[in-house]
Every structure is written in C-alpha cells, then in structure tokens.
Amino acid sequence: MTTADHLTRAFPSTADNALLSDPAVGTRVEFRGIVKDYGSTRVLHGVDLNIAPGEFVSLLGPSGCGKTTALRVLAGLEQATEGAVLLGDRDVSNLPTNRRDIGMVFQSYSLFPHLRVVDNAAFGLRRRGVGRADASRRAADALDLVGLGHLGDRFPHQLSGGQQQRVALARALVTEPRVLLLDEPLSALDAKVRVQLRDEIRRIQLRLGITTVFVTHDQEEALAVSDRIAVMDAGRIEQIGTPEDLYLRPATAQVAAFVGLSSVVPGVAEGGAVTVWGVRLPVHGAALDGPVDVFVRPENVRLVPASLPGVAAVVEESTFLGSYRRTLVRTDDRTLVRIQHSATERVDYGERVRIAVAAEPVTVRAR
Template sequence: MHHPNPDPPAEPRTADAHQPAAAHDDVVPHATTVLQATGTPQATGTPHPAGAPHPAVRLDRVAKRYRNTHTYAVHDVTLDIAPGEFFSLLGPSGCGKTTLLRMTGGFVDPTEGSVLLDGEDVTGLPPNKRNVNTVFQSYALFDHLSLADNVAFGLKRSGVPRAEIRRRVGDMLDLVQLGELAGRKPTTLSGGQRQRVALARALVNRPQVLLLDEPLAALDLKLRRRMQVELKQIQREVGITFVFVTHDQDEALTMSDRLAVMNEGRIEQCGTPEDVYERPTSSFVASFMGTSNLVPGTYRSGRVVLDQGPALPVGPRAGVPDGSRVSLSIRPEKIWLSGFEPGMAQVSGVVRETVYCGPTTTYLIELAPGVTVSVLEQNTVRSRMEDRWSGGEQVEIGWNPEHCLVLD
C-alpha cells in the first residue's frame, strides 16, 4: 500500500515580460558550506562529461542570504535537472524551495553560486532574458481578455506573426482541453480551468523550462488530484522540463520523475519518489514523506532495544556499531496484524486507538510506556466492524526486517 511565499505577480510573467531581478545590494556574501545532495549522482555537482547533453537546469552552489539577517533562505545547493524531467522541490513552509525556484527564474539573485540553463550561465540575467516561464499559484490571468487572448499575450508582445499566433494558441487550448471555450473570459471558468489556461499561456511560448510555484494549492482535494494526473500527462506530451514546487508529499510522489526534499535551506535527500519514500536517509525525510513510525532506542546485535520495553528485531546493519543511539523507522502499511510469514519480527502490544478511514483502518498500538506505533490495515482484511481490534486489546504485530530502516 502506498501512503505516503512570495507575493504573486500583478500580471502574467511571460518569457518576454520584463521583471527586474533583486538588486545585488540587497544581499551580503556569506561563508561557503558544502552540501551533499543524496539519492542520485545527477543531484550533485559532478563535472559535466564532454559531449554529453547539458542539464536543463544546473544550480551550482547557489545560496541566498538577505541583508541584515543571519538566516539563510537557501544554503549552498548544487543540483542538476535533466532535459524533459518532471522535478519537484518539496518541503515545509520556509524551507527555501520557492526561493530556489525564483533564483532559477531570475526573480531573485543568488548571494553566491551560479544558475545555468542548458549549459549557459544566466545568473545575472533578468527573467525576460531567460528561456523560462513561470506559473504562479494565483494564475494571474487578465480577466478582461478572452482565453485565447490570455494565451496569446506573450506571443503578441514578441511580435509573432498573427497566423502563427492563431495556430499555436488553438493547438495549446486543445492540448489543455479548452479549445471550445477560447472566446470565454476567465471569470466564467472553474478553478481547474483557470489553472489550465495559465499553463497554456506559459507553454505556448515554448520555454526551455517551466517553473510551477504551487499551482494546484488553491484547488479542492478532488480537483487537485485530477489536475495532478492531467498536468503530468501534458508534461509528457510537450516534453518540456518542469520544476514544480509543492509542500504536498502525495503531489510530489504522484507527479515527479525525481524530487528533492528540502529542510532549512538545504536538500536533505534527492532521488526518485520510490527511493525517497522507501529509503529515506534521515529522520526528517522519513517523517515528512507520508507517515513513518520513528522509535528511538539503542542498536545491539540486529535489534533496536527500547529504553523501557522490548527489543525490536531489525536484522544486521552494516555500518551501525553496537551501542549506538538510533531511530527505527518503519511505515504503518509495512506492519502486519495477522497472517505472519516465516522470518518476520513479532512483538506484543496493546491497542490504544482505532481510527476508521473508509478503505483503511489505523490502529495506534503501544509497545512500551511512551512508545506507540501506527499500523495501517486495509479494510478488506477485517471488513466488518465487529472484527476490528478495539482499545485495550492485546495484539501481536509483525514486520519484515528488510522493511525497517535504522537511522542515526
């Protein structure tokens, strides 16, 4: 089972709409700190092989610190994003993901480091000189213009011939399934339709990279999930590199080819959705990506020994010395309440809470004083209410040791 701000612009930001970057005297230099982005070799600033395609985006040790503060919005980040990749920057509010996106687009100048697009250093260039477009959360549509004129806005300012504008606008509205509404005004549309218009307006200029700053955040849950699928389908069809900012873990897991989890201005882990979800490299990533049980203890001979309670079998762990303080991480859906297989670890506990969630039920099970784990079970296992565990009942839980992670 799988579970896992800057103010919007006053008008649409197209590839040819000038938006001055932040002045250099708003920032101060800082001491350099090396960041290792884990998860995949492309995430680090390795030398570019001769003759190999350039990354669509390379952030080379970029950092941002605002004047009169000692807090960095972004620490030294080195990151490569491949051509045609759907790449997500994921993290809680204030982690630096939007600042990183804005430095890529030219809306904010880095304090240090370089921004390269297809191998070209664009660090000092304003947004209108970079082959990127940005879709903001607000969409920033012109309500007095038709959908077709909204989409054509950047093309007209670029002096594209009228016949080509009509063709490209028509093709793009058809792509986002709004061709029949070309003459309508944005005020007559639903939130999902307005989001698609903003996407069409950004894509019609054929940018090398499309930056998306939480464009689905204002939509309701059902519509947001549908738009996640549609947006990924559109990205595959047009083949443009998408860099997507979100704080929603499910959104990043659903849409991304790769993602970077950010925390306090740094990249904690970078990799495929499966890598990051199944094999988190830190307690922060394990807890932020969906739900994970983090149980503190001491590692001894293939077990995590609780301070007060049982020893939890996890199997031998190379590189984890006996006696070291660790956290055992295991996802709720990886824990079993019945039907144990040979070789599974098993311990006893007491059910403290049962939470019915429609297709699943979550049990909170106390293993020792102050140590409670969450267990997620499909309701096909115990479909009737009377078959489910109740508070106070003694239960056995089990897991495959290979599904556990032992984290510092």
C-alpha cells in the same frame, strides 16, 4: 462530454497541433553552489542540483525550507548571493527573467479578467511581437493541449478554478519554453480537481518532453508525478532520488519523517541494526549505537494473534480507507503506532490487541 472526447480534446494528434509538431528534447538545468541571503539571514546554503533534459523534478519540503526561493533564483526573479545557474551549457545567472526562455505557473492564476481565455493564453506571444492571428492560432493549440480549446471565447470569471489554472498552464506552454517552472500550482484547488490536473500536467510534460521543476509541500503530489524528488530542509537538499528511493530508503531522519507516514518507536541500535520489540531490523544510513528513535512505516506493522510474539497495545482509532484500514494503537509504554492492514480485519476503539513489526530496513536517529 465522454472521457474519450476529453482525451481527444486534451491530447490532439501531432499533425493537428503546432506545439506537438516538433516535440522538445528538454534542457539540462544545473544549480552550482547556490547561496541566497536576505540581509543577515541565509535561506539557501550552497544548493547543488543537476536536472537532466526532459526530467520532471520536484522540490519538496515544509514551508520555509527554501524551495520557492530556489525556484525564483532559477527563474531570475531573485539574484543568487553566490553560485551559478545554468540552462544547457549557458550560465544565465545574470540574465533577466525574460531572457531565460522559461514558462512559469504560480499558485494564483493571475489571469487578466478583461481578456478572453484565448487572449490570456496568447499574452506571452503578443509581448514577444507575434502577430495577432498567429498568436491566436498558437494559443488555441495550447488550449487544446490542456483540454480547453472549446472555451477560448469565455472570460476567466466564467471558468472554474481548475479551468483557470489550465489556462495559466496553456499560457506558460504557448511560448514553447526550454524549462517549465511550477510553483505550488495546485494548492488552491479542491482535492478531486487537484489530482486530475496533477495527472494531466504530468501527461502533457511527458508528451512535450519539457524539463520541469515543480515546487510543492504535498508529498503525495511529488511522489505521483516526479522522476526525482529533492527533499529540502532549512535551505539544504537533504536527499534527492526517485520516489521509490525516498520512501523505501530515506537517507536521513528528516526525509523519513517528511516523506510518507511513519511511527516513531524506541529501539536500541548496535552494529548496523536496531532491535525493536525484540526484532532485529537493518538500518538505512549511518550506523548508530545505543538508544534511538526508529521510523517504522505503517505497512510494516501488523496485528498478530495473542498466541504469537508481539507487543500489547490498545486501539485508539481505526479508519476505513476503502481497500485498506489504518489503525492507531497505543502500546503499554505509551508509544503511538500506526498500522495499515486489510479492510476486512476490523478492530474497535479500546480493544486490546497485539502488534509485531516486519523485518524491513528502517531509518533511525539518536535519542
């Protein structure tokens, strides 16, 4: 099958697909002061979040930060200890999951092995009392949307992992929910399939206009598909913003450390700036004074000739990544620093080099 054939199959014209005949306008989602306790342990600490209709928002953070719990509260699978969940203008905090009009895709495919693909996709409709013929037609439309219309008569064991997850996505979309929830749906897939399905989920979401909340610990996934990202840590939202905001202007050290790759180098802060290796850099966030740790992005460090100002270092490793090379060096004060530079600028293990930092804004934390 050619790429053109695949796109035609995955994205049929509006006239040919009932799911696309009246595109959704999206539903506003709001968390108001959500607290969640498990016994004496508090896992969500007054989470506030407002998601615009049709927006794709990712909850990003390390394991145990509360992102999946927040999604489960939104889905109605967990009851909040305090606070309210709103869909549109309606408080749904006390409504069961089956009355919230949401679609959900989990990490595990959870397909019925004894049902054909089309019947798996139609399952939610059949549970709602839709007739078999109508449910099958709408399920076929949903399978077309995810590029699997030609595999409706197969059984789950005859599909790859990526194809099974597409069926799970079709099953979530077929009921035309107000909100789509995705809980680490790609983590069980291999890298190439993960990227392909990630991008396809985003294209489908944009075409349907459905409000989507995506839980992931993979920053690359979140940066690639999100309108905005809420970075969570220890049950709180550290920062919410566009991918560009979070990468270029992290509000806290936790965000700088988690989003993107940074080297932590020593510096001295004073008057809203910090001095690193003799270069004065502007600082994001709250101003500090005194010794600090400075988060420096690898693209803001460069190799310089011995004749120019810089810091002496020794190459620890250098990795070729196609269009660029990423090199790890150790300065004479034992600080490890990553540098992103041209692939044609080659250095070898053990080589003595000099590095310099660009005068770009940085994030700092007290030492």
